[in-house]
Amino acid sequence: MKYAILVGDGMGDLPVAELGGRTPLEAAATPAMDYVARHGELFLLKTIPDGYPPGSDVANLSLLGYQPQDVYSGRAPLEAASMGIRLAADEIACRCNLVTLNQTTAGQVQMIDYSAGHISTAEARELISALDREFGSAPLRLYPGVSYRHLLVYKGDLAGLTTVPPHDHTGQDVTAFWQRYHAFPLLKNLLAETGPFLAKHPINRARIQAGKSPANNIWLWGEGRLPAMPTIAELYGVSGALISAVDLLKGIGICGGLDVINVPGATGYLDTNYNGKAQAALAALREKDLVFVHVEAPDEAGHQGLLKEKIQAIEDFDQKIVKPILEGMTAMDDGRGFRLVVAMDHYTPISLKTHISLPVPLALLDSRQIAVDSGRNFSEKNAQAAGCLLDSGPAFFNRLLAGRPEIS
Numbered sequence: 001m002k003y004a005i006l007v008g009d010g011m012g013d014l015p016v017a018e019l020g021g022r023t024p025l026e027a028a029a030t031p032a033m034d035y036v037a038r039h040g041e042l043f044l045l046k047t048i049p050d051g052y053p054p055g056s057d058v059a060n061l062s063l064l065g066y067q068p069q070d071v072y073s074g075r076a077p078l079e080a081a082s083m084g085i086r087l088a089a090d091e092i093a094c095r096c097n098l099v100t101l102n103q104t105t106a107g108q109v110q111m112i113d114y115s116a117g118h119i120s121t122a123e124a125r126e127l128i129s130a131l132d133r134e135f136g137s138a139p140l141r142l143y144p145g146v147s148y149r150h151l152l153v154y155k156g157d158l159a160g161l162t163t164v165p166p167h168d169h170t171g172q173d174v175t176a177f178w179q180r181y182h183a184f185p186l187l188k189n190l191l192a193e194t195g196p197f198l199a200k201h202p203i204n205r206a207r208i209q210a211g212k213s214p215a216n217n218i219w220l221w222g223e224g225r226l227p228a229m230p231t232i233a234e235l236y237g238v239s240g241a242l243i244s245a246v247d248l249l250k251g252i253g254i255c256g257g258l259d260v261i262n263v264p265g266a267t268g269y270l271d272t273n274y275n276g277k278a279q280a281a282l283a284a285l286r287e288k289d290l291v292f293v294h295v296e297a298p299d300e301a302g303h304q305g306l307l308k309e310k311i312q313a314i315e316d317f318d319q320k321i322v323k324p325i326l327e328g329m330t331a332m333d334d335g336r337g338f339r340l341v342v343a344m345d346h347y348t349p350i351s352l353k354t355h356i357s358l359p360v361p362l363a364l365l366d367s368r369q370i371a372v373d374s375g376r377n378f379s380e381k382n383a384q385a386a387g388c389l390l391d392s393g394p395a396f397f398n399r400l401l402a403g404r405p406e407i408s
């Protein structure tokens with residue numbers, strides 16, 4: 001038996017007036033996902049336990065069969081794993097965004113852009129490396145990642161620090177959150193010097209001249225220590241591979257003992273290499289029991305509040321990921337069968353531009369039990385109407401793996 005979990009990040013949404021009260025998922029043409037829903041089972045999964053923030057970190061841990069309450073220690077340690085950074089027991093990792101802030105001399109801080117205009121990896125690498133050369137020394141180091149997403153590692157304690165994700169505060173006054181860093185002298189000094197240092201860096205001068213958002217400061221969040229996670233093989237006895245463009249997901253895969261497959265041209269947005277991801281997933285399934293494919297684009301469109309782009313991202317996910325993987329698994333099937341799940345990690349409603357923690361719709365197709373067409377397409381509403389709620393990652397994995405033959 002082979003298993004595929006195909007995740008459209010942030011695909012869920014609320015009814016949109018412009019769409020006559022339909023959601024983007026309902027409005028999009030998604031014949032492949034509809035086939036899975038109509039001939040399989042539809043249900044809801046609670047990916048965000050009560051009291052947890054509705055982030056991709058917590059939600060994707062649930063989609064991989066984990067109980068976030070047992071294993072989640074913050075977002076940044078998972079990203080550190082994906083960047084090959086091994087945290088020592090006394091170190092804390094913080095996600096470090098390059099951001100565009102509006103800072104007044106009176107100390108007011110406004111979040112203009114959580115991504116510094118989706119700054120390129122090459123520009124960002126130069127800025128973060130320059131910051132680390134200038135200010136990084138024990139106990140504080142900076143590590144460049146992809147685009148605006150970087151990492152700060154702090155040897156010591158940040159007890160009492162509660163941070164917020166910058167993408168939840170676009171355009172807002174964030175002075176109160178900024179001042180929280182000031183309780184930690186090393187962070188306070190770093191942040192006070194980072195702004196002026198970055199402002200005069202040639203890369204930012206060139207960005208301003210080109211009409212782009214400057215990366216004029218950093219924003220720290222997602223802090224945590226190394227998670228103690230059993231692997232998915234230890235928990236469920238299945239081997240697996242994970243495919244994603246996003247460091248966070250790769251980190252979850254590494255911590256979960258999955259093979260993390262890097263697909264050239266996987267960007268995390270509408271221009272990602274869909275075909276490469278689908279082919280890599282099918283290749284991985286020749287060796288492994290399970291493949292987990294994550295596509296970021298619907299979430300990014302949701303954060304930007306772009307309706308047309310979100311529908312496009314959902315249709316691309318359907319036609320360029322779900323369809324070829326379903327067809328490929330059907331063609332590869334040696335008679336032992338397969339189960340394929342279409343999923344999302346959380347809702348990213350375009351009207352809210354951020355995540356919310358409603359239970360998400362999932363559809364599960366078993367190739368050996370193709371049901372009579374139920375007439376229910378893959379949608380938020382139809383999954384709610386199906387009346388089955390799984391309350392945790394382990395409940396989902398037990399359902400996915402139920403009745404499986406012994407793993408050879």
Ligand SMILES: [Zn+2]
Pocket residue numbers: 010056299300303348355
């Ligand atoms: Zn998101």
